[in-house]
Amino acid sequence: xxxxxxxxxxxxxxxxxxxLGVLSFIGAxxxxxxxxxxxxxxxxxxxVLILASFVCLTISFINNDFSVAYVANHSNTQLPIHYRxxxxxxxxxxxxxxxxxxxxxxxxxxxxxxxxLPKPLITRVLGVMGFIAIGFIAFTLFTSNPFERVLPxxxxxxSDLNPLLQDFGLIVHPPMLYMGYVGFSVVFAFAIAGLLQxxxxxxxxxxxxxxxxxxxxxxxxGIALGSWWAYYELGWGGWWFWDPVENASFMPWLAGTALxxxxxxxxxxxxxxxxxxxxxxxxxxxxxxxxFLVRSGVLTSVHSFANDxxxxxxxxxxxxxxxxxxxxxxxxxxxxxxxxxxxGLFSRETALLFNNALLAVVTFMVLLGTLHPLIxxxxxxxxxxxxxxxxxxxxxxxxxxxxxxxxxxQQINWKQExxxxxxxxxxxxxxxxxxxxxxxxxxxxxxxxxxxxGTTLGLWVLAGCAKYVLAQASxxxxxxxxxxxxxxxxWGMLVxxxxxxxxxxxxxxxxxxxxxxxxxIHQGETVQVEALDVEFYDFKNTEGPNYISSAGxxxxxxxxxxxxxxxxxxxxxxxxxxxxxxxxIDAGLFRDIYVVMGExxxxxxxxxxxxxxxxVRWIWLGSIFMALGGLLAVSDKRYRQRxxxxxxxxxxxxxxxxxxxx
Amino acid sequence: MKAHRxxxxxxxxxxxxxxxxxxxxxxxxxSSNINHFYPPTEVSQGKAPLNKTIRVGGLVAYNxxxxxxxxxxxxxxxxDNQNSLRVQYHGILPDLFKEGQGVIAEGxxxxxxxxxxxxxxxxxxxxxxxxxxxxxLEKYGHPGKKQSTDY
Numbered sequence: 001x002x003x004x005x006x007x008x009x010x011x012x013x014x015x016x017x018x019x020l021g022v023l024s025f026i027g028a029x030x031x032x033x034x035x036x037x038x039x040x041x042x043x044x045x046x047x048v049l050i051l052a053s054f055v056c057l058t059i060s061f062i063n064n065d066f067s068v069a070y071v072a073n074h075s076n077t078q079l080p081i082h083y084r085x086x087x088x089x090x091x092x093x094x095x096x097x098x099x100x101x102x103x104x105x106x107x108x109x110x111x112x113x114x115x116x117l118p119k120p121l122i123t124r125v126l127g128v129m130g131f132i133a134i135g136f137i138a139f140t141l142f143t144s145n146p147f148e149r150v151l152p153x154x155x156x157x158x159s160d161l162n163p164l165l166q167d168f169g170l171i172v173h174p175p176m177l178y179m180g181y182v183g184f185s186v187v188f189a190f191a192i193a194g195l196l197q198x199x200x201x202x203x204x205x206x207x208x209x210x211x212x213x214x215x216x217x218x219x220x221x222g223i224a225l226g227s228w229w230a231y232y233e234l235g236w237g238g239w240w241f242w243d244p245v246e247n248a249s250f251m252p253w254l255a256g257t258a259l260x261x262x263x264x265x266x267x268x269x270x271x272x273x274x275x276x277x278x279x280x281x282x283x284x285x286x287x288x289x290x291x292f293l294v295r296s297g298v299l300t301s302v303h304s305f306a307n308d309x310x311x312x313x314x315x316x317x318x319x320x321x322x323x324x325x326x327x328x329x330x331x332x333x334x335x336x337x338x339x340x341x342x343x344g345l346f347s348r349e350t351a352l353l354f355n356n357a358l359l360a361v362v363t364f365m366v367l368l369g370t371l372h373p374l375i376x377x378x379x380x381x382x383x384x385x386x387x388x389x390x391x392x393x394x395x396x397x398x399x400x401x402x403x404x405x406x407x408x409x410q411q412i413n414w415k416q417e418x419x420x421x422x423x424x425x426x427x428x429x430x431x432x433x434x435x436x437x438x439x440x441x442x443x444x445x446x447x448x449x450x451x452x453x454g455t456t457l458g459l460w461v462l463a464g465c466a467k468y469v470l471a472q473a474s475x476x477x478x479x480x481x482x483x484x485x486x487x488x489x490x491w492g493m494l495v496x497x498x499x500x501x502x503x504x505x506x507x508x509x510x511x512x513x514x515x516x517x518x519x520x521i522h523q524g525e526t527v528q529v530e531a532l533d534v535e536f537y538d539f540k541n542t543e544g545p546n547y548i549s550s551a552g553x554x555x556x557x558x559x560x561x562x563x564x565x566x567x568x569x570x571x572x573x574x575x576x577x578x579x580x581x582x583x584x585i586d587a588g589l590f591r592d593i594y595v596v597m598g599e600x601x602x603x604x605x606x607x608x609x610x611x612x613x614x615x616v617r618w619i620w621l622g623s624i625f626m627a628l629g630g631l632l633a634v635s636d637k638r639y640r641q642r643x644x645x646x647x648x649x650x651x652x653x654x655x656x657x658x659x660x661x662x
Numbered sequence: 663m664k665a666h667r668x669x670x671x672x673x674x675x676x677x678x679x680x681x682x683x684x685x686x687x688x689x690x691x692x693s694s695n696i697n698h699f700y701p702p703t704e705v706s707q708g709k710a711p712l713n714k715t716i717r718v719g720g721l722v723a724y725n726x727x728x729x730x731x732x733x734x735x736x737x738x739x740x741x742d743n744q745n746s747l748r749v750q751y752h753g754i755l756p757d758l759f760k761e762g763q764g765v766i767a768e769g770x771x772x773x774x775x776x777x778x779x780x781x782x783x784x785x786x787x788x789x790x791x792x793x794x795x796x797x798x799l800e801k802y803g804h805p806g807k808k809q810s811t812d813y
Contacts, residue, residue, distance in 0.1 A: 235757075345669045357677060361684045372692060383699035383794045385717060387768075390695035394688060518734050518753045579757050598734075598754030607734050607754050 003068050006056025007147040010097075013049035013104070014141060016042055017133040024127025028120040036123045040111040043126050046133060047108035050101045057097060057146055058088050067154045070094060070146040076160040076575045078546035086171040087161040092295065092311075093146035095174055099291075100136050102175070103182045107133065110186055110211075117207060124193035125186075132185055135318045143311045160575035163547070169229025177222030177249060181287045183215025184256055187263075188284035191277045192326055195333040200277060205267035208280070210634045212263060216256045217630035223249050224623035235581040235596040237516055237611040239619060242391040247370040248290030251363055255283040258359035265352045269414055272349075273339045275356070281330060285323045286363070292319050293370070344416035351409030355402065362398045366391065396450065403457040403504065406497055407464020411471065429467055433459040444513045444614065454508030461501035465494045488636040496629025499622040506618025515612040518598065522605045529610045532593070533557040536606070547571040549582075552606060554595050556586070563593065568608075570597045592616050697768060701798030702740060702747040705771065712771050715780075718747055719766035719795045727761060740765065742795075742802040751779040758784040764795040 020042040027035025057070075061084045066072040070093045075084055089095040107129045114122045140146070164170075187208040194200040226249070231239040240246065262276045296312025343349040369386045376384050407429075412422060437456035441447050473482030486494075517529050526535040538553035551569040555562055564586035571580045586593040591614045598607035699717045700710040710716055723746060726739035734753055738761075739746045749767050759765060759782060769779035 345673060350673065353673075353677075357681065361681065361688075364685070365688045368688060368692060372696065376696070383717075383797070385697050385699065386692065387695050387697050387715065390691050394691050397687070398684070520733055581757050596754070601729060602731065609754055 002056050002059050002063075003065065003147040003149065006053045006060070007145065009049045009053035009056065010137065010141060010145075010147070013046050013053065013100075014134070014137045016046045016049065017130050017137055020046065020130035021127055021134055024123045024130060028123040028127065031120055033119075036119045039123045039126045039130075043104075043107045043111035043129070046130075047101075047104040050097075050104045050137075054088070054097055054101050057094060058085060060147075061085060061088055064158070066156070066158050067149050067151060068146075069148045069150045072150060072155045072158045074161050075158040076546065077157055078574060079158075079161055079166070080545055082171070083161060083166045087165075089174050090161050090165045090170065093140070093144045095178075096136070096140050096144050096295075097146055098175060099178050099182065100133070100140055102178045103129070103133055103136060103185060106183055106186055110189075114207075121193055121197060124196055125189045128189035128192045129185060132189075132322070135322070139311075139314055139318065143314050157575070160546070160573060163571065163573045163576065163578050163580040164233060167229065167233055169225060169233060173222060173225040173229055176218050176225055180215050180217075180219025180222050180256075181249070181252060181290065183211070183218060184252060184280075184284045184287050186211040186215065187259065187280045188326070191280040192329060195277065195329050198333055198336050200273060200337050205263050205273075205276065209260075209263045209267060210639055212256065212259055212280075213630045213634050216253070216260055217627045217634075219249070219253050219256060220623050220627050220630070223253055224620045228620050231616070232583055232585055235583045235609070237514070237594055237596075237609065237613065239510075239616065242369070242388045244370050245294050247366050248293045251366050251370070252283055252286040252290060254359055254363040254366065255279065255286050258356045258363070259283050261352050261355045261359075265349055269343070269349060271339050271343065272353070272356075274334045274337045277334065277337065278330060279356070281323075281326045285319070285326070286367075288315075288319045288322060292316055343414070346412065346419045346422075347416050348409065348412050348414045351405060351412060354405055355409060358398055358402050362395065362402075365394045365398065369394075396454070399504070400453065400457065403461055403500075406461050406500070407467065410464060410493060410497060411468055425471075426467070429463040430460060433457075433463050440509075444509060448512045451508055451512035454504060454512075458501045458505035458508065461497060461504070465498045465501070468494060489633045489638075492629045492631070492633030492636070494629070495632055496626045499625025499627075499629060501622070502618050502625055503622025506615045506620075506622060509615040510613050510619065513614050514616075516609070517611075518607060518609050520601060520605050520607055530612065531558060532563075532610070532612065533560075534595070534608075534610055536608075539606075544571065546575065547573045547580075550597070552595075552597055552608070554584075554608075556593055556595075566593070566595045568595045568597045587617060589617060590615060699766075699794045701742045701794075701802060703742055703745040703798070703802040705747050705774070705777075706745040708774065710771055712773070715768065715770055717766050717768050717794070718749070718777055719764065720746070720798065721795070722759070722761050722763055722765055724761045740767065742798045744802040747777055748775060749777045749779050749782075751782055755782055756784045760784075766794065 020039055023035050023042075024039040026032070027039060060068050060071050061075055062081065064071070064075065064077055064084075066075075070091070074091050074094070075087050079087065087094070089098040107126060110122070110129065111126055114125075117125075190204060190208045190211070191200075194204045223246075226246070227239045230241070231237070259276070259279045262272050262279055265271050266273055266276045292312070292315040295315055296309075369390055372386050373384050376382055408423070408426070433456050437452055437459050438447075440455050440459075441452050444451070469483060469486070472486050473479045476482030476485060515530050519527050519529060519534070521527050521534065521536045523536050523539050526533050528534075533556070535555040535557065536552060537555055540551050540553075542549050542551060549569045549571045551567050554566045554568070556564050556566065566584040566586060568584040569582040571582055572578070573580065581596055583594055583596045585595075591612060594609075594611035594613060596609040596611075598609055600606055697715050697717050698710075699719065702718065702720050704710060705718060710718075718740060720740035720742045723739040723741045726737075728737045730736070735750065736752075736755065737748060737750050739748055741747075749769075751767070751769075763784060766783045767777065767779035768781040768783070769777055771777050
């Protein structure tokens, strides 16, 4: 019964979404109060319906209802309860339902938290989101229905969740990432609604900004979680592989980062309007492209999802419709957009322009590298792939100007600044960054040119953040007063940029100074790996809830002193018979020591991998800072103030306060 | 006004120059970093270049995996059921590496019959077959069974 109920709720949501999509535009066009009210209610009710449907699927998993094909294929009676719940989004069908749930969640949030917006605009926004919802619910219902039954031969037991996914990382990584992917649909819907209406004033940027930032926060965390999960779960010691599916999430993130910056310029100065709108469209299009790449299996990737051509075609057609239609609307309506202010050559506008140009180029670079195998195959029929060296090299090259400009860009004023006095203030900071970087790379084990450049730039960005705080403080009577005057949104920017610096330092130092060695070791033996001594002192076979494990025990010594005791495992899962490596990691702020059981060799010895990874944690620590920066920016008081004013005004027309905090 | 216009023009032209330079750089780097895929039959026909990073792939032949007695060197054979190729690798093979399983190896051909892999890729999921391998099996080997759609 419960799966049928879930299916029914899904169909109800689908019908609602069709009404929402169609009636919203009619309502907004004729300014019909009832219809405009309806679109808000419908948005919330679609969310409730999908939520209930999602709960139905979850119940089927908890109850081990193997008559449902999806449950039978991805769960098992031995699977612990928390993994039975996270298995709901462990494969294609369920994760798509989660996707739809999050999309409708954003839609409901827009309907609820947008009381200050003009009714026709918000109705159109909801209408656009309604159309996106129609597409994705149809995709779920017609190609990937998670509620399909396997009757009459119900399996006695399920075939288990992929062991790689039986992990905390999987519980949190997809929901976070989807929040980001789908979150960009809000700014997209705002852009399309504004274009349709034909008046995109600077309010548009102001309303879209917090939504975009929130989506970006989730996306940053989602990507970082995925990277962290790959690092500890796959046992390769790597944290980013330029895999097509990773790129699929990285592209909308890059475009979203550019969007955040250009929205700032559009809101504050009314410049780059049409570019910002285009960027909003592109960012969400890249989200959809990512979905296509992941769900269609057209590219060889370690993330093996659906390998079903029907699904690929559906998403491709949907992608074509969305991108085609929105670009068409853009082409017709963008001439009505007028950007205002003039600005000087050396100004914050120019800095943001550079930021956007560089980020756009980086996005293009990743896009081209990711799609190249597809293009090549379409034209010549050859199979090929683009290796990490391309991405690593190109990404580093374009990051250099971004990082050089970052501290200066955050410091200069809008409109015009005189270049010389401003740059002279930075000499000392630049030189100290270089000297400290030199010291760091020497301590780390030798001067690698790229490592030196990267470290210098990381420190340079750090210095820029410190310099900014000092400069603001010096404008006031005392340090504390000056610091207090920095608004939340500026703190947000500083913390996010600090995060970039931390991530850059982590990436650079890990990449150049890691030690990775595969060794052969007997029980009782001690083998030297660079400055570490690895002792293999024990080996046991034990039994877990749904697997059998072979665990080795290793003591790691440095200069005769015990540093850590690690117990990596090799697990064989009962239901799927899959063998899975569980690395054991001694994590630290400045280095990780990482041991993986490789394979047993013929003479009773084991092949193991030992990794020494300096500063690897900084990569993810930086993303936490970036997310925190975003959070500070959205919590800025001008957003709260608007809400207060709204209460006072109690009118339906929007109240706009003067820009402040500059 | 005139100064503004001139500034704008400089900015636009400079920007365009930089952008086209960047795109040229990207295209150049891309062209020198493409790794082509060759099934064993095409390698034996001499279609694959020597000493250049390429990918080969196929099924791991049964009873072909041999480890060196005193180290981490390993050798195995990949086949598309018509021709096969010997692959050498130093290191630890991925969890899902098994005889009979589809794999892709990245590395260089040192001679027409010897491939030295720097990376061996087997997938997350035991049911998953890399599309390259699946197609080369269809082309050169017996028509492989289509993969199930539940992943």
